[in-house]
Amino acid sequence: MSTHTFTNTGAGPKPASAPAKPIAPGTRIGHVHLKVADLDRSLAFYQGVLGFELTQRFGAQAAFLSAGGYHHHIGLNTWESGGGRPPEPDRTGLYHLAILYPSPAALADALRRLAEAGIELDGASDHGVSLALYLRDPDGNGVELYWDRPMEEWPRTANGELDMYTRPLDFRLLLDTDSGS
Incomplete structure (x- = not known):
């Protein structure tokens, strides 16, 4: 088995045609993990308003939420973003x-x-x-x-x-x- 290293030069990958073999049809995106400024405020929205269930919490630093008992659909953390500001509209990201x-x-x-x-x-x-x-x-x-x-x-x-x-x-x-x- 060979290993390959991907070097990101900032230019992005070259445009490619469709892959020879498409991704498996049952593939799903399993969860999203968001950097948030205030964990309690985010929990009030995702748990309190939308109704996701809290599956695990790590103090004021991280929480994991689920619909229907899955380990987590949404992860929230303040590890790099506690007290932070939202990104500017002209920035890349989510x-x-x-x-x-x-x-x-x-x-x-x-x-x-x-x-x-x-x-x-x-x-x-x-x-x-x-x-x-x-x-x-x-x-x-x-x-x-x-x-x-x-x-x-x-x-x-x-x-x-x-x-x-x-x-x-x-x-x-x-x-x-x-x-x-």
């Missing part, structure tokens, strides 16, 4: 983390939680493939809360290619979804 909800009713519940907590949305869209709410967490990180439509309902062109779009989200229709779903 655009947003996306949290996938299992049903439109679960997304409607998230919308109700945000409204009750007085958290403003940056936007809300119907993308054809999904319904999405966009907002900022207490550290200015972009957060997308969304539900994916079943793949067979995704909009397609006459050639069968994906045809995503951005249209205003119908809040009334979303909030009218059966809360038992």
